Amino acid sequence: xxxxxxxxxxxxxxxxxxxxxxxxxxxxxxxxxxxxxxxxxxxxxxxxxxxxxxxxxxxxxxxxxxxxxxxxxxxxxxxxxxxxxxxxxxxxxxxxxxxxxxxxxxxxxxxxxxxxxxxxxxxxxxxxxxxxxxxxxxxxxxxxxxxxxxxxxxxxxxxxxxxxxxxxxxxxxxxxxxxxxxxxxxxxxxxxxxxxxxxxxxxxxxxxxxxxxxxxxxxxxxxxxxxxxxxxxxxxxxxxxxxxxxxxxxxxxxxxxxxxxxxxxxxxxxxxxxxxxxxxxxxxxxxxxxxxxxxxxxxxxxxxxxxxxxxxxxxxxxxxxxxxxxxxxxxxxxxxxxxxxxxxxxxxxxxxxxxxxxxxxxxxxxxxxxxxxxxxxxxxxxxxxxxxxxxxxxxxxxxxxxxxxxxxxxxxxxxxxxxxxxxxxxxxxxxxx
Amino acid sequence: xxxxxxxxxxxxxxxxxxxxxxxxxxxxxxxxxxxxxxxxxxxxxxxxxxxxxxxxxxxxxxxxxxxxxxxxxxxx
Numbered sequence: 001x002x003x004x005x006x007x008x009x010x011x012x013x014x015x016x017x018x019x020x021x022x023x024x025x026x027x028x029x030x031x032x033x034x035x036x037x038x039x040x041x042x043x044x045x046x047x048x049x050x051x052x053x054x055x056x057x058x059x060x061x062x063x064x065x066x067x068x069x070x071x072x073x074x075x076x077x078x079x080x081x082x083x084x085x086x087x088x089x090x091x092x093x094x095x096x097x098x099x100x101x102x103x104x105x106x107x108x109x110x111x112x113x114x115x116x117x118x119x120x121x122x123x124x125x126x127x128x129x130x131x132x133x134x135x136x137x138x139x140x141x142x143x144x145x146x147x148x149x150x151x152x153x154x155x156x157x158x159x160x161x162x163x164x165x166x167x168x169x170x171x172x173x174x175x176x177x178x179x180x181x182x183x184x185x186x187x188x189x190x191x192x193x194x195x196x197x198x199x200x201x202x203x204x205x206x207x208x209x210x211x212x213x214x215x216x217x218x219x220x221x222x223x224x225x226x227x228x229x230x231x232x233x234x235x236x237x238x239x240x241x242x243x244x245x246x247x248x249x250x251x252x253x254x255x256x257x258x259x260x261x262x263x264x265x266x267x268x269x270x271x272x273x274x275x276x277x278x279x280x281x282x283x284x285x286x287x288x289x290x291x292x293x294x295x296x297x298x299x300x301x302x303x304x305x306x307x308x309x310x311x312x313x314x315x316x317x318x319x320x321x322x323x324x325x326x327x328x329x330x331x332x333x334x335x336x337x338x339x340x341x342x343x344x345x346x347x348x349x350x351x352x353x354x355x356x357x358x359x360x361x362x363x364x365x366x367x368x369x370x371x372x373x374x375x376x377x378x379x380x381x382x383x384x385x386x387x388x389x390x391x392x393x394x395x396x397x398x399x400x401x402x403x404x405x406x407x408x409x410x411x412x413x414x415x416x417x418x419x420x421x422x423x424x425x426x427x428x429x430x431x432x433x
Numbered sequence: 434x435x436x437x438x439x440x441x442x443x444x445x446x447x448x449x450x451x452x453x454x455x456x457x458x459x460x461x462x463x464x465x466x467x468x469x470x471x472x473x474x475x476x477x478x479x480x481x482x483x484x485x486x487x488x489x490x491x492x493x494x495x496x497x498x499x500x501x502x503x504x505x506x507x508x509x
Contacts, residue, residue, distance in 0.1 A: 147443040149487050152497070169492070176488035181497040200497055204504060275443070277488060284481050287450045291474045294457040298467045 023095030023102060030091040030104075038063070038106070039086045039114055044221075045079055047072070054079070056087060056106065059122070066092070067108035077113055084114040123226050127253050130228075135235035139259040142240040146275050148208035150177040152201035152239075154194055157182035161213040161244070161265040168269025173277035179207060185214045185245075191227030198230075202239045209272045210237075212254065213265035214245040225252035234258060244268035386418035394421075443484045446477045453477075 007016050040056040040063075052072045055062045065087060072079075079085070088110035096102030130136065151169070155161045162180075169178070181197035184190045194212065201207045212234075214222070224230070225245045234241050235257040243258035244265045255261035262268040378384050382392060393401040394414045401407050407426050415422050441449070453474040456462055462470060495503075 143442070145442055145444075147484050147488060149484075166492075174488050175490060175492045177493040177495070179495060179497055179500050197497065200501065204497075204500055206500070206504075273488075277485060280443075280447075280481075281485055281489075283447070284478060284485065287447070287454065287474070287481075288478045290454050290457075291450075291471055291478065294454070294467070295471050298464065298471065302464060 020095065023093070027093040027095055030093050033091050035088065035090040035109075037086055037088045037110075039084070041120070042079055042083045042085055043081050045081055052079075053105075056085070063106045064104065065089075065108050066105040067111065071109065072111070075111055077111065079111075079113075082120045086112045086114050123253065126226065126228055126231075127256060130231060130235070130253065130257065135232065136256050138235055139237070139241060139257060142238070142259055144240045144259060144272075144274075145208045146273075147277070147280070148176065148272060150179060150206045150208055151269075151272050152179045152181060152204075152207040152210040153213060154181045154183055154197045154201070154210065155213040155265070156185040156215075159185065159213075159215050161215045164215070164265035165211060165213055165269045168266035169273060171266070172270055172273040172275070173279075174273040175277075177206075179204070186221040186224060190224035191230045194224065195227075195230045195233045198233060198237060198241065202237050207239055209240050209242065211242045211265070211268045211272055212245060212258070213268055215265070222252050225254040228253075230254065231257045242268045242271050383418060386416065392416040441477065441480060443481055446481050446484075450474055450477050450481070 004018075005016060007013075038056060040058045043055045043057050043062075045054040046052070048069065050069050052067045052069055054065050056065050067089075087106070087108045089106055089108040091104070092107040093104050094102055151174075153162075153165050155165065157180075169175075179201060181201055183193035183197045185194070198210060198212070201210050212225075214225070222245060225243075231253045234254060240259040242260045242262060243252070243254045244262040244267065245252055245254060251261075260268075260271050262271055386392060392415070393407060394416060395401050395406075395410045396412055396414065401410055401413055407413055410426070412423065412425050415424050453470045457467060457470060
C-alpha cells in the first residue's frame with residue numbers, strides 16, 4: 001500500500017483513509033442495517049449462472065436487486081419484467097477489487113409474486129385515456145410525403161440508432177437534408193428533452209417528417225416514451241412522427257400516438273422515404289419517354305391520316321374505274337359466251353331441220369310413187385272404163401260376156417254402166433248374124 | 434414554389450402522369466386534348482425531376498441548433 005497522502009488543506013473531515021478499507025467498512029455497515037420487505041415491479045430481469053439481477057421499481061424510484069440463483073430456483077416462480085413482487089432482504093455492497101467494479105445492491109433472500117404490475121397498469125390506464133381522447137388518430141391522418149426533402153431525427157447522440165437511420169436512408173438512395181436533434185433517450189431527463197426537440201423540429205417549418213429512434217432496451221428504459229406530455233405533444237404535432245423505440249413485446253405509448261410505429265430505426269428511415277429514389281428516377285425517365293412518344297405520334301399519326309385522306313378521292317375514282325373496267329370485261333366475256341352458245345344451238349337446230357327436210361322429200365317421193373301407182377291402178381279400174389262410156393256385159397249368172405258369140409248364146413244379158421246396170425236381150429237377128 | 438408544386442406532391446404528380454399516359458394510350462383523346470395532356474404531363478415530369486434532384490445532391494447533415502441558427506440568419 002502506498003504511503004498515506006496529506007489531506008485537503010483546510011478540510012475538517014477525517015482521513016484520508018484507504019478506499020478499500022472504507023469500502024469494506026461500508027459493506028459491514030450496510031449489512032448491519034435492518035432486514036426489510038419491499039414491494040415494487042420487476043424490470044430488466046437478468047438470470048445469470050450464479051445470480052439473478054433485476055430492478056425493483058415503482059413510480060418514485062428503484063433499487064438494483066440481486067438474488068442467489070440457488071435461492072431463486074428454489075422458489076419455483078416464473079419471473080418476468082413488469083411482475084409485481086414483494087422481496088425480503090437488506091442492502092449490501094460489493095467493494096470491488098483491483099480489477100472489478102464495486103456495486104450496490106439489495107440482497108434478496110425471499111421473494112413472492114404480488115399480482116399485476118402497478119406501473120404497467122398505470123401505463124395501460126394512460127394508453128386508454130389518450131385513446132379515448134382520440135389522440136391516437138391525428139398523426140395517422142397527416143399526409144406523409146413520399147419524397148421528403150428534409151427529415152428530422154430525434155435520437156441519442158452516441159447510439160447505434162443513428163447509424164441505423166443513415167443505413168436505412170442510404171438503402172432508399174435518399175440524400176436530402178437530415179436534421180439531427182440529439183437528446184437523452186432513457187433517463188428522467190429524456191422525455192422533456194425529446195418533447196422540446198420535437199417541438200423545435202416542427203417549428204422550423206422545413207421538416208417534412210420526424211423519426212424518433214432508439215436502439216432498444218428494457219421496458220424500464222423505454223418509460224420516457226410513455227410520458228404523457230411527450231405523447232400529447234406528438235399527437236398534436238403538425239409534422240408526421242415515425243416512432244422506432246419499442247419492441248414487439250414492449251409497446252410504448254409513443255408507438256400508439258405516432259403516425260407509424262416501426263420495429264427498428266432502419267425500418268423507420270425506410271418508412272420515412274417510401275420510394276426508392278433510384279427506382280423513382282428510372283420510372284420518371286420511362287414516363288418522360290412515353291410522353292415524348294405520344295407527342296411525336298400525336299402529330300405524325302394525324303399527318304398520316306391527313307395524307308391518306310388527301311389521296312382518298314383519287315383512289316376512289318381509280319377504284320371505280322377499275323371496277324367499271326372489270327364489269328366491261330365481264331360483259332364482253334358474257335357476250336362472247338352468249339354468241340357461242342347460240343351458235344351451237346343454231347347448229348343443232350340446223351341439223352334437226354336438215355334431218356326434218358330430208359324426211360319430207362322422201363315422203364314426197366313416196367306420195368308421187370303412190371300417185372303414179374294409183375293412176376296406174378285407176379287406168380285398170382273397170383269402173384273408170386265404164387265412166388268413159390264403156391259397158392260391161394254380164395251374163396245372168398254374173399259371168400262376164402266377152403264376145404258376141406257368148407252374148408248370143410246367153411240371150412239375156414245385163415249391161416253394167418258406170419251408174420247402174422240394165423238388162424238386155426240379144427235379138428234373133430243378132431243371134432243369127 | 435410554383436403553382437404546380439402548391440397543388441401537387443410527388444406521389445400525386447406521378448399518379449397524374451400515369452393517368453395521363455393511360456388516357457393517351459387509350460387513343461381516345463382528340464388532338465387538342467392530347468396536346469393539353471402532353472403539356473401537363475411534361476410539366477409534372479419536370480416537377481418530379483426537381484423533387485428527385487433535391488434529394489439526390491448528397492446528404493446534407495446538420496444539427497437542429499445549426500438549422501435554427503441558419504433560419505434565424507435568413508439563410509438556407
